[in-house]
Amino acid sequence: MLNSSRGRSQTRPTRSAPFAVMEPDHKKKSNIVGKILMVVGLTALCIIMLNKSPSLSTPTHFSRHEEGVTHVLVTGGAGYIGSHAALRLLKENYRVTIVDNLSRGNMAAVNILQKLHPQPGRLQFIYADLGDAKAVDKIFSENAFDAVMHFAAVAYVGESTMDPLRYYHNITSNTLTVLKSMAAHRVPTLIYSSTCATYGEPEKMPITEGTPQASCKHFPINPYGKAKKMAEDMILDFSKNSNMAIMILRYFNVIGSDLEGRLGEAPRPELRDQGRISGACFDAARGIVPGIKLRGTDYKTQDGTCIRDYIDVTDLVDAHVKALQHAKARNVGIYNVGTGKGRSVKEFVEACKKATGVNIKVEYLPRRPGDYAEVFSDPSKIRRELNWTARYTDLEESLEIAWRWQKVHRDGYNSP
Numbered sequence: 022m023l024n025s026s027r028g029r030s031q032t033r034p035t036r037s038a039p040f041a042v043m044e045p046d047h048k049k050k051s052n053i054v055g056k057i058l059m060v061v062g063l064t065a066l067c068i069i070m071l072n073k074s075p076s077l078s079t080p081t082h083f084s085r086h087e088e089g090v091t092h093v094l095v096t097g098g099a100g101y102i103g104s105h106a107a108l109r110l111l112k113e114n115y116r117v118t119i120v121d122n123l124s125r126g127n128m129a130a131v132n133i134l135q136k137l138h139p140q141p142g143r144l145q146f147i148y149a150d151l152g153d154a155k156a157v158d159k160i161f162s163e164n165a166f167d168a169v170m171h172f173a174a175v176a177y178v179g180e181s182t183m184d185p186l187r188y189y190h191n192i193t194s195n196t197l198t199v200l201k202s203m204a205a206h207r208v209p210t211l212i213y214s215s216t217c218a219t220y221g222e223p224e225k226m227p228i229t230e231g232t233p234q235a236s237c238k239h240f241p242i243n244p245y246g247k248a249k250k251m252a253e254d255m256i257l258d259f260s261k262n263s264n265m266a267i268m269i270l271r272y273f274n275v276i277g278s279d280l281e282g283r284l285g286e287a288p289r290p291e292l293r294d295q296g297r298i299s300g301a302c303f304d305a306a307r308g309i310v311p312g313i314k315l316r317g318t319d320y321k322t323q324d325g326t327c328i329r330d331y332i333d334v335t336d337l338v339d340a341h342v343k344a345l346q347h348a349k350a351r352n353v354g355i356y357n358v359g360t361g362k363g364r365s366v367k368e369f370v371e372a373c374k375k376a377t378g379v380n381i382k383v384e385y386l387p388r389r390p391g392d393y394a395e396v397f398s399d400p401s402k403i404r405r406e407l408n409w410t411a412r413y414t415d416l417e418e419s420l421e422i423a424w425r426w427q428k429v430h431r432d433g434y435n436s437p
């Protein structure tokens with residue numbers, strides 16, 4: 022702030038310099054012009070400083086609770102799932118604040134949301150790092166949130182084994198920061214993005230919420246799953262002596278994109294190798310990579326490839342809205358969010374070929390260490406308790422919708 026105001030006052034003298042070298046009979050006039058400019062400049066500076074000072078600024082839509090309006094803080098709202106969630110919340114007339122440091126997300130996604138909902142008090146974007154506890158607390162003190170949907174995280178299993186501290190920092194530690202600020206500022210509701218990775222590789226399928234986490238003997242749970250599990254544990258311990266309404270959603274493998282093609286999944290190109298199977302399929306279909314590498318064909322599954330449960334982002338976001346609506350004070354709800362159906366990697370690739378119309382080249386490679394053979398959910402608890410059920414369970418259809426966006430966004434959100 023200081024820097025920018027200093028910058029402004031410095032530009033004044035240099036700007037008025039041309040007047041000083043004017044012809045003599047213009048000198049008087051130019052002096053007056055200079056003085057006027059000076060006054061205008063100083064006034065502008067005062068206004069800028071007043072606006073930046075929180076104690077003096079007038080309250081905004083975002084800083085006051087409003088009867089009948091639910092104000093949701095969406096952390097990681099510039100990312101894949103967070104942007105889709107913000108879009109749905111805005112459509113349902115929630116007030117939304119997105120906090121993201123754009124380390125992985127896309128500002129262009131936020132701009133799209135802002136264009137769709139330009140009215141005052143609908144959406145604001147705050148650029149901040151959740152690792153900065155002071156900045157986070159300032160955000161909570163200046164805004165009146167009714168709920169937090171905490172999506173911001175790093176979320177690549179492979180990367181987590183290479184750089185575990187990055188995961189404990191950006192998942193566990195940052196969740197602690199958010200939780201502390203929520204408690205200090207009495208924000209009543211938290212919806213937490215967790216993952217089926219917290220279960221490791223259980224012996225029994227399907228996975229229910231009662232399946233023990235990290236019980237596996239053969240494959241240790243990866244740092245990503247552990248960091249999320251630790252965050253869950255923190256939240257659960259905290260909940261025992263708190264009035265907060267908490268919902269923990271454990272997603273399975275998320276695919277798809279906005280049905281109307283406004284948003285998509287656009288991870289950083291440098292994360293391509295770490296990437297998820299849908300991204301890999303689309304990259305192959307677009308010819309960005311020569312083909313898809315299928316790792317492991319000797320698992321004890323029907324066709325030898327891994328089995329996963331693919332949940333469409335439209336359904337996932339719907340689960341968040343239902344979780345928010347059903348959240349109860351002094352209660353924790355833990356739910357699997359999946360379709361309940363396992364699909365093999367081979368099946369996925371076939372669906373991707375059909376959806377894209379491209380005969381994607383497939384290369385068969387040995388297993389990748391740490392991959393689990395089979396993971397799929399039992400989603401009956403969330404159906405029973407939140408009346409939520411997956412509706413977009415046709416893989417090919419979900420991929421077709423995502424492909425429509427991918428096709429016209431060869432360069433992600435940077436595409437013209």
Ligand SMILES: NC(=O)c1ccc[n+]([C@@H]2O[C@H](COP(=O)([O-])OP(=O)(O)OC[C@H]3O[C@@H](n4cnc5c(N)ncnc54)[C@H](O)[C@@H]3O)[C@@H](O)[C@H]2O)c1
Nearest residue numbers: 097099100101102122123124125126150151173174216275
């Ligand atoms: N994609 C999946 O299949 C999947 C599955 C299970 C759970 N999840 C969880 O869903 C959530 C969202 O995942 P996604 O796929 O949308 O990921 P994403 O990378 O697209 O989005 C994460 C967002 O968080 C932001 N972020 C990261 N660290 C930050 C920080 N320190 N400060 C501020 N912002 C920060 C990033 O800039 C990014 O916009 C994550 O918590 C992830 O663990 C995802």
Ligand SMILES: *[C@@H]1O[C@H](CO)[C@@H](O)[C@H](O)[C@H]1NC(C)=O
Nearest residue numbers: 122123124150151152190191
């Ligand atoms: C985002 O936050 C991380 C800490 O979580 C920080 O190290 C990084 O520099 C930030 N990135 C940007 C672009 O601000």
Ligand SMILES: *[C@@H]1O[C@H](CO)[C@@H](O)[C@H](O)[C@H]1NC(C)=O
Nearest residue numbers: 124125175186187188190191
């Ligand atoms: C995560 O944390 C590390 C510090 O361990 C930091 O360097 C990094 O920039 C953070 N953010 C992301 C997106 O990885």
Ligand SMILES: *[C@@H]1O[C@H](CO)[C@@H](O)[C@H](O)[C@H]1NC(C)=O
Nearest residue numbers: 404405406407408409410412
């Ligand atoms: C459950 O959801 C269905 C479909 O969305 C809806 O028709 C039905 O009314 C809901 N039931 C309850 C009890 O809310």
